[in-house]
Each structure stands twice: as C-alpha cells, then as structure tokens.
Amino acid sequence: MTREAGRHFLQIPGPTNVPGRILRAIERPTIDHRGPDFGALCRGILSDLKTVFRTEQPVIVFPASGTGAWEAALVNTLSPGDRVLMSETGHFATLWRRLAERLGLEVDFLPGDWRHGVDPAAIEARLAADSRRQVRAVCIVHNETSTGVASRVREVRRAIDRAGHPALFMVDTISSLASIDYRHDEWGVDVTVAGSQKGLMLPPGLSFNAVSEKALKASAEARLTRSYWSWDDMLAHNVKGFFPYTPATNLLFGLRESLDMLLEEGLEQVFARHARHGEATRRAVRAWGLETLCADPREASNSLTAVLMPDGHDADAFRAVVLEHFDMSLGNGLGKVQGRVFRIGHLGDFNDLMLAGSLSGVEMGLGLAGVPHRTGGVQAALDCLTEAVSADRSNTRKERISV
Numbered sequence: 402m403t404r405e406a407g408r409h410f411l412q413i414p415g416p417t418n419v420p421g422r423i424l425r426a427i428e429r430p431t432i433d434h435r436g437p438d439f440g441a442l443c444r445g446i447l448s449d450l451k452t453v454f455r456t457e458q459p460v461i462v463f464p465a466s467g468t469g470a471w472e473a474a475l476v477n478t479l480s481p482g483d484r485v486l487m488s489e490t491g492h493f494a495t496l497w498r499r500l501a502e503r504l505g506l507e508v509d510f511l512p513g514d515w516r517h518g519v520d521p522a523a524i525e526a527r528l529a530a531d532s533r534r535q536v537r538a539v540c541i542v543h544n545e546t547s548t549g550v551a552s553r554v555r556e557v558r559r560a561i562d563r564a565g566h567p568a569l570f571m572v573d574t575i576s577s578l579a580s581i582d583y584r585h586d587e588w589g590v591d592v593t594v595a596g597s598q599k600g601l602m603l604p605p606g607l608s609f610n611a612v613s614e615k616a617l618k619a620s621a622e623a624r625l626t627r628s629y630w631s632w633d634d635m636l637a638h639n640v641k642g643f644f645p646y647t648p649a650t651n652l653l654f655g656l657r658e659s660l661d662m663l664l665e666e667g668l669e670q671v672f673a674r675h676a677r678h679g680e681a682t683r684r685a686v687r688a689w690g691l692e693t694l695c696a697d698p699r700e701a702s703n704s705l706t707a708v709l710m711p712d713g714h715d716a717d718a719f720r721a722v723v724l725e726h727f728d729m730s731l732g733n734g735l736g737k738v739q740g741r742v743f744r745i746g747h748l749g750d751f752n753d754l755m756l757a758g759s760l761s762g763v764e765m766g767l768g769l770a771g772v773p774h775r776t777g778g779v780q781a782a783l784d785c786l787t788e789a790v791s792a793d794r795s796n797t798r799k800e801r802i803s804v
C-alpha cells in the first residue's frame with residue numbers, strides 16, 4: 402500500500418463526500434433509543450424532514466438502503482397481482498421494476514432509450530386507455546442516476562390528472578432530494594422514496610418514504626405481505642419520536658446535522674448551487690467535444706452528468722487511469738451502458754473549487770488515456786462559475802440600491 406497525500410475525490414453520484422460536521426456528529430457515543438433525549442431528537446428530525454420533502458405529511462425513516470424504501474413503498478400500498486405503470490428510464494427504473502415483479506405485481510414497463518426521462522404523453526395515453534382502472538400505481542424515478550436524466554415530475558402528475566386516473570403516484574428521489582427542486586405535496590406525489598447517501602450528505606444506511614393521505618388510505622387495504630416495512634408500526638411509534646425496532650441511532654445524529662446544514666444554507670441556495678455545477682459540467686463536456694448521455698437539455702440532471710465515450714474507447718479503462726493518477730473515483734456505466742459512459746457526480750457537500758478539481762482530473766485523464774477530445778473544458782467550466790459569481794454580485798448590488 403502506498404500513501405496518497407491529500408483527500409480522495411469521491412465523484413461518483415453517491416454515496417457522496419460526507420462533510421466533517423456530519424462525521425463528527427455520527428462519532429458521538431450511542432444513546433438509549435428508548436430514552437427521552439432520543440425521543441426529542443427524532444421528533445425534531447421527523448418535523449424538519451418535512452421541509453426537505455416539501456410536505457406537511459409524514460416522512461418515515463428506515464434503517465435500510467434505498468432499495469428497502471422502494472420495497473416499502475410497494476408493499477404498504479399494493480396487493481398481489483396489482484398492475485403498476487413504470488417507465489424504462491435507465492438502470493434504477495429497471496431494478497425497481499424487477500423488485501415489483503418479484504413481489505408479485507404486474508408491471509407495465511414503458512420502453513425507453515436511456516437518454517430521455519419519463520414521457521408524460523405516454524403515461525397519459527396508457528392511463529387513458531385503462532378504462533377499467535386496473536393500474537394501481539405509476540412509479541417513476543425522478544433523477545436517473547445511471548443516465549443523468551431528470552424526469553419532469555410535475556408534468557407526469559399533470560398527465561395523470563388529464564387522464565382523470567386514480568392511480569397512486571410514487572417517485573424515487575434517491576439522487577435528487579436536497580439537490581434538485583422537488584415538492585411532494587405541490588406535485589401531488591403519494592409516496593416519495595429517498596436515501597441518505599446523496600443530497601443529504603450522509604453515509605449509506607437510511608432511507609425514506611414520504612406518504613400522502615391517499616397512500617395511507619391505500620395501505621389500510623393493501624395485501625402484500627409486510628412486517629419490517631410496515632408504515633403503521635412506524636407511524637404509531639414516531640408520534641413520540643421512537644421506532645418499532647432498533648433505529649440507526651448514530652446515522653440519525655448525522656441526519657440531524659445534515660438537516661441543520663441544509664436549512665442553514667437554504668434549500669433554494671442548495672438547488673441553485675447544484676444547478677450551477679450541473680451547467681458548468683455540461684459546458685466542460687461540450688468544450689471537450691464529447692456528448693452527454695442525456696439527449697434533451699430540459700432534462701439534464703443537476704446532480705450528475707453521464708458522458709458518452711467516443712466509439713472504440715472504454716469508459717472503465719479511462720476511469721481506472723483517473724483513479725490511479727489523480728485518486729478520483731468517477732461513476733461507472735451501469736447495465737446497458739456499461740463501458741460506454743462515465744458519470745461525474747456533482748452533488749452533496751460540493752463547491753466551485755471541488756468541481757474545478759474534479760473536472761481537471763477528468764480532462765487530464767482524457768489526455769493520459771488517449772481519449773480523443775479538445776482541451777479547454779475546465780476553462781469553459783471556470784468561465785461559467787465566474788459568470789455566476791458576477792451575476793450574483795450585480796444582483797446583490799441592485800438589491801442594495803433598491804433598499
């Protein structure tokens with residue numbers, strides 16, 4: 402083993418870099434999860450989580466990875482043989498579909514090319530054709546972490562409404578929550594699925610279901626087998642800030658810190674920061690003469706960018722060069738696009754200079770790995786970042802003058 406000086410650049414699209422404040426919070430001695438201090442801590446957490454999900458309704462926390470929260474969303478609301486409508490936006494949508502099928506659900510999987518988000522018109526057409534109202538839920542991934550494509554959730558909600566269809570609406574926000582604008586209540590989502598290890602800046606190990614009243618009603622009739630994931634037990638215990646089984650106490654210390662950090666920065670600023678980094682990264686990619694996997698600029702993700710390799714060049718070989726020489730981990734291509742794309746994660750606890758460093762590693766790596774490209778991507782990103790600072794300054798000046 403040789404020592405690497407400086408810190409590792411973890412630029413995969415989650416788990417993300419865990420800030421020192423959160424690491425120090427997690428490091429505290431574990432406390433009694435049935436004691437008064439813990440109850441008070443969790444009542445505060447469960448209340449502040451609502452701000453991040455933009456909901457007035459309950460948010461349930463599981464000691465599990467995101468896959469657990471996917472399962473919880475389905476088993477709490479559906480019955481064996483129920484039909485659900487999903488859309489093939491990428492690897493994670495495909496995994497959620499597999500999970501649903503394993504649970505005994507009938508999945509209607511709208512085909513996709515992994516370069517576009519959910520097509521609201523296709524959802525509307527499918528639901529309008531469902532005259533017997535057999536589709537019980539529409540389940541989509543907001544931000545496809547495998548492709549860097551963000552679906553237009555609000556548009557999908559409108560499509561469901563235009564079809565006048567009563568299906569539940571479930572949205573996976575595992576790589577968008579606390580980095581890309583998302584509104585559980587306003588967008589009429591019934592179950593929002595989320596995880597700790599991305600925008601929330603925590604290590605992996607917690608996941609979430611935000612649940613609407615309609616979802617809670619559905620859960621009273623749902624017949625899929627559930628025990629560990631049962632919402633009723635959770636909600637009953639959560640009233641006093643407790644859990645039906647041993648919670649991940651120290652990760653909850655971290656979650657408290659994460660919520661404090663997000664609320665101190667302000668959600669709007671968090672989204673603006675991610676938007677700036679998304680835009681700067683895309684400008685770098687264009688300047689390199691490369692292409693993003695995301696084909697529609699309206700759907701470009703602000704939390705990660707998936708970059709297509711030129712024909713004949715292997716993304717994993719390129720990633721290995723970057724790791725070896727610059728101690729930076731980039732995301733690999735998953736499923737159908739394995740070896741064809743690499744993914745730059747720009748979400749979580751991340752600032753302009755961290756982005757500049759990450760893009761420098763990519764540009765140097767492209768050169769070392771012999772991948773055809775133009776130089777100047779980093780400069781294009783720096784120009785974008787400085788433009789943003791100048792715009793911000795002149796806005797602040799205008800505000801001062803108008804005061």
Ligand SMILES: Cc1ncc(COP(=O)(O)O)c(C=O)c1O
Nearest residue numbers: 466467468493546573575576596
């Ligand atoms: C969009 C999305 N959904 C679901 C998952 C699965 O979550 P986990 O790996 O935490 O079980 C991931 C993981 O990266 C994801 O990015």
